[in-house]
Amino acid sequence: MIVRILLLVGISWSLTACVQNDELAGEGRLILTSKTMRQLGPDFHSGRLAGMTLAVDPARGRGAWSKCRAAPLDCAGGESPGSTVHRCNAGKGTGCRLLVVNDRIVWKGPVYLRPSKNSQATYFNGTWPVTFEDGRSGTLVADRGTLRMSVAGSFENCSFDMSPRGKTGGSWAIKCFKGVEGSGSYEVQSAIRETRFDGTIGQREVSFTTTDATATGT
Structure with a gap:
């Protein structure tokens, strides 16, 4: 019985987290500029996104990241995606939205990279x-x-x-x-x-x- 209760609690927690992450996910056409990419941490450039949470504000060129060091086995207790979004906003608006949650790109729209001002997206x-x-x-x-x-x-x-x-x-x-x-x-x-x-x-x-x-x- 205890195992069953714990299992149900775990499933409920996972579903709640997924709904919250979906609500915080960005949408629409996103162009990541060099300014924004510099704020997403070294793992973004190397493609190692396991355990990573990334939030961006394309209008202001802002970004923030966090990483669960035990990923992908156990990410409980790390910074929540909502907290990463809050740090990204840094008290200056509400434009930041989730791009990546634990190795999964959650942005609802096409994403482009523009590594320099004069380069293509x-x-x-x-x-x-x-x-x-x-x-x-x-x-x-x-x-x-x-x-x-x-x-x-x-x-x-x-x-x-x-x-x-x-x-x-x-x-x-x-x-x-x-x-x-x-x-x-x-x-x-x-x-x-x-x-x-x-x-x-x-x-x-x-x-x-x-x-x-x-x-x-x-």
Whole structure:
């Protein structure tokens, strides 16, 4: 009976924490600037997010982080996500929201990185619908900077790479498990928040676009 009660209490606590974290999670399009990233701790840059809680205020370029040293085995007793958000706000507004809770990106929207003022905002986390000029459609998924593309009826879960050059352009390459490869160039059209890709996949010339307005979180 005691074990059952403790189990129910644990489940109840976990569900309550999940609801609270969901309420504190940020939403919408997020661009992490160099100023904000400098405040997220060294583990963010290395991708080691286990036990990490990150909160950001994109409007003010603020950020705060905390880490449970026993992660991922036992994070009880560490700083709560709500406390990290409070420190991020530092008594100057209520704009901070959760980005990461214990290795899980909870931000409800696409996340981009802009490492310097004059650099492009690159895909970091989220899902972008892909529209081909020949009518095909698919998705481009970013998981902490690792990109994968799938196109219905053509190929699934292919590795996708973007190499920025300058403020708005660059090159792209795709590689699939069945030996299908392709490459080309892309151009960011900032006015309509759309990126156009041109090149070849296999022996076929292709043109496709991704649009920020329809992107979502993962």
